[in-house]
Amino acid sequence: MSVENVRALIPILLTISRDAGNAILEVYGSDFAVEHKDDRSPLTLADRRSHEIIAKGLKGLEGMDIPVLSEEGRSMPFEERRKWELFWLVDPLDGTKEFVKRNGEFTVNIALIQNGSPVLGVIYLPVKSICYFGARGMGSFRLAASLIDDMVSFDDVVVQAERLPDAAPASRFTVAGSRSHISPETEAYIKGLRKQHGDIAFISAGSSLKFCLVAEGRVDVYPRFSPTMEWDTAAGQAIVECAGGAVLRTDTPKPLEYNKEILLNPHFLVLAPQQLRGSSPAAS
Numbered sequence: 001m002s003v004e005n006v007r008a009l010i011p012i013l014l015t016i017s018r019d020a021g022n023a024i025l026e027v028y029g030s031d032f033a034v035e036h037k038d039d040r041s042p043l044t045l046a047d048r049r050s051h052e053i054i055a056k057g058l059k060g061l062e063g064m065d066i067p068v069l070s071e072e073g074r075s076m077p078f079e080e081r082r083k084w085e086l087f088w089l090v091d092p093l094d095g096t097k098e099f100v101k102r103n104g105e106f107t108v109n110i111a112l113i114q115n116g117s118p119v120l121g122v123i124y125l126p127v128k129s130i131c132y133f134g135a136r137g138m139g140s141f142r143l144a145a146s147l148i149d150d151m152v153s154f155d156d157v158v159v160q161a162e163r164l165p166d167a168a169p170a171s172r173f174t175v176a177g178s179r180s181h182i183s184p185e186t187e188a189y190i191k192g193l194r195k196q197h198g199d200i201a202f203i204s205a206g207s208s209l210k211f212c213l214v215a216e217g218r219v220d221v222y223p224r225f226s227p228t229m230e231w232d233t234a235a236g237q238a239i240v241e242c243a244g245g246a247v248l249r250t251d252t253p254k255p256l257e258y259n260k261e262i263l264l265n266p267h268f269l270v271l272a273p274q275q276l277r278g279s280s281p282a283a284s
Contacts (some may be wrong), residue, residue: 001086001112006120006135007154009061013110013122014131014148014157016057017152020108020125021051021145024093026036028126047071050092058088058110066112069259069279071231078261086114089258091231095207098179104128105179105206111234114258121238123208131196131210132164134242140164140215153215164243165217165273175195176210176222176270184266185225211236214272215243222270225250230263243275 027046053071058068069076070090071188081087088110093099095106105128112120119136124145131148134140141161151157175190203219209234213219213279237247237256247256250267 001114001119003137004256005064006112007138008192009112009120010122010135010150010154010157011151012057012061013120014124014133014143014151016054017108017110017124017131018129018145018148019057020053020092021098021124021129023053023203024099024106024108025126028099032062043096044094044200045094046095046099048178051090054090054092054108054110058090061254069231071229074229074263081259082261084259086112087259089118089231089234091208091235094232094245095209098206103179105209106205107209109208109231109235111238112232113234113264114256116259117255118238118241118258121235121242123212123235123239125209125212132215132239134215134239136242138242140239140243142166142212145253146256151198164239165245166192166250169274170201170218170220172201174203174219175200175214176203176205176219178210178224178226179204179206186223188281189223189225208232208236209272211247214245214270215239217243217274218273220272220275223268224251224252224265224270225267228265230256230258230260230265233265233268234258240270244276246271246276 024046024179055068066088067084067088091109094109098105108124110122111118122133124131130147131143141163143161147160210222214222240247247270256268
């Protein structure tokens, strides 16, 4: 896809993600209690409403017939999607545990995948009305949702958005971790970082928000040694990479790849731009 096409897509994607987030908030603001994600739960209702808005918006893009792979459509056969050189990868509601806990740390994730790599990513944080986005060759940005309706072109967006990374260097080495999925391997990795860096700071966060913290430069590394799916990481990887960071497998220093036969990700490290400028954090 050309740079011009990607530039034209960004204001539209910001609107789609914001509208999907608003649909989630309508359910989130209701009086509910849910233990499991079943067909009748408010969580499933929020997921489906978001998915419907995103799918309709993406399929309605003028002059573009790009397939959509969503968490809601995870059963799509590999024989059908293996031929895709370009497709949308979507998580309509990332952070289901955070939704249920009502801590606000859930997101809407939309990524454009080209030849197995994310070239464009949008993450919307509905509770805070903040959108993060990044596109290859253009950089990564953060934008208040209140400004989205005034955006007609990519140039409009860039004038109002804040370019990432924009955080001042932290006094301590900072690690991000899942609020709900800390594994023994992650704990061992963090122990190794303490040996290397001394006293470190740890930030717990849900969903793809951790990628955004890395892209901002507020976090040095986000290690993930527990299961994730491709739709959990694609938008975040695009934003981190376009900010100058990296998302690398732990078994080989290669980026995560997409549209695999099995959509489960390997373990990975998310490295902030400041880490790539120096030496990458490593721990045994």
